[in-house]
Amino acid sequence: MTPLTFTLRNEPEERLDLSGLTPDRLAGMTPAEIAKLRVGTSRRPVAAGDIFKITGTDASNIVFSGGSGRFDRVGTEMTAGRIRVAGDVGARAGRRMAGGLLKIEGKAGVQAGSSMKNGRIEIDGDAGEGVGGPMAGEIHGMSGGLVIVRGKAGDRAGERMRRGIIALLKGCGDHAGLGMIAGTIVATGRVGRYPGHLMKRGSLLFDLKPAELSPTFVDCGRVEIAFPALFDRYLMEEGILDRPLLGPRPFRFGGDNAVLGKGEIMFARG
Amino acid sequence: MQELTRNGITIDDTFAEAFGMRATAIIITAPTLKWARQAAITMTGFATSVIGCGCEAAIDIDIPASKTPDGRPGCRVMIFAMGTDELQKQLKTRLGQCVLTSPGSACFAGLQGSASLDLGSSLRYFGDGWQVSKKFGGKHYWRVPVMDGEFLCEAKTGLTKEAVGGGNFLLLAADAGKALAAAERAVAAIEKVPGAIMPFPGGIVRSGSKVGGKYKGMMASTNDAYAPTLRGVVKSALGPDINAVLEVVIDGETNDAVAAAMRAGLKAVIDLGPRRGALRISAGNYGGKLGKFHYHLKDLLP
Incomplete structure (x- = not known):
């Protein structure tokens, strides 16, 4: 079976809500039914068939040929299968995702992987603010799964996350792991101000010492423990990094002592 | 009993009896x-x-x-x-x-x-x-x-739940030194077999047991039939040429692991030969009624 492919006809004139175009929602639907699905967000009745040329039949393997910063909520709540976007996406890609693979070959807007539970999101370009974070009013953010941003991520990546792994391969903005409850954030490259601000538990793992570390983190010295080698190996086996991140004797800071103080920031080079 | 020999070593036509663990x-x-x-x-x-x-x-x-x-x-x-x-x-x-x-x-x-x-x-x-x-x-x-x-x-x-415990063989030799030499060879060979362990000291048991005993409450007591000092006094399994017996006990992750370990151990003992090692190889069982797994020596020879 060929992948169910949505080929973008023209740059959309309004923001699109693509939360309906997931493997779960499209299973068993005919191309005609899919073409009639509403994807517009304005008062005009914009349907999937107006925006995309729809080909292929395998709804468990969805391809968006061509993307746009106006593609919001791609892969929302998907639980299985895969979605590949050959282009950019807008806000909240993979929000509350519970399984499967979401691959974005361009940039992602704000809140990619917001409150995701499981599955894997790969973003080849940059990502906006709040990767894996909660929506306003939500108690916690990401609670499982893996997000890989191969570009740079915006501020507040991994805000209030509880579990799971976020890997940011070209650095990130300020306040990574803000109010983190637990989980792991990996970042290589430049990390913005005050990573781990108000984190309770969890691990922030960097290659370099952050330029501005909150004074409520305390220096635990260089540690000689087995965990970094195990985790470095995982990162390489998953294809996230091609060389070890932490090495045998990383530096460790404990915090945030403004709150519970059971979190850690570890980095390879001081 | 049918006589079976390999490299001058007599192999008893018997089997090791093992249990599910x-x-x-x-x-x-x-x-x-x-x-x-x-x-x-x-x-x-x-x-x-x-x-x-x-x-x-x-x-x-x-x-x-x-x-x-x-x-x-x-x-x-x-x-x-x-x-x-x-x-x-x-x-x-x-x-x-x-x-x-x-x-x-x-x-x-x-x-x-x-x-x-x-x-x-x-x-x-x-x-x-x-x-x-x-x-x-x-x-x-x-x-x-x-x-x-x-x-x-x-x-x-x-x-x-597929594990097997109690695979074994007995090495009967002219003296204690030769019995130990044969057993050490067997242990060294079995150590290389994945999924099989020998839990006794250095893999070797010198106090093989029989079920029960004359004293009340003894679940097991010395295997007098294989004790050389009692030859002639009890109904002995030992001929006049045997003066020491050692046992190798094997537990395995699977039935196949135990069989592979026994095969490796027997080969090592047979390769060592009767002049430096064992004169005879036997195995321990309870008549075949207690254990689910039987390892017949004749099936595991090189």
């Missing part, structure tokens, strides 16, 4: 192989027989650093017991007292089985609130702060 395995790593093995040896001390020790345990194989989860040298330890509850209890106490305490140690699951046993899940409380849970790659680990850094331990390991 529960088994688990863990991988212990440390900064050096010496300390990985030290943790493993300590953990598997006083674990020769389920009758008196609660479990049977030993090192299965050493694992090079490139093949362990954390890239440090390690070894795989197997533990056998008759029931899941006893196995869990033994695993927990031995892990807590012997592996957690050993310098630089870390511990990982060594078996994917039909059910799971607690590993780090039962030790994490040692961290007194400072333990760290990490889940990645489909696995769950605990990091417990200790005085030389951290004890890293996978949360669970697997349990197999």
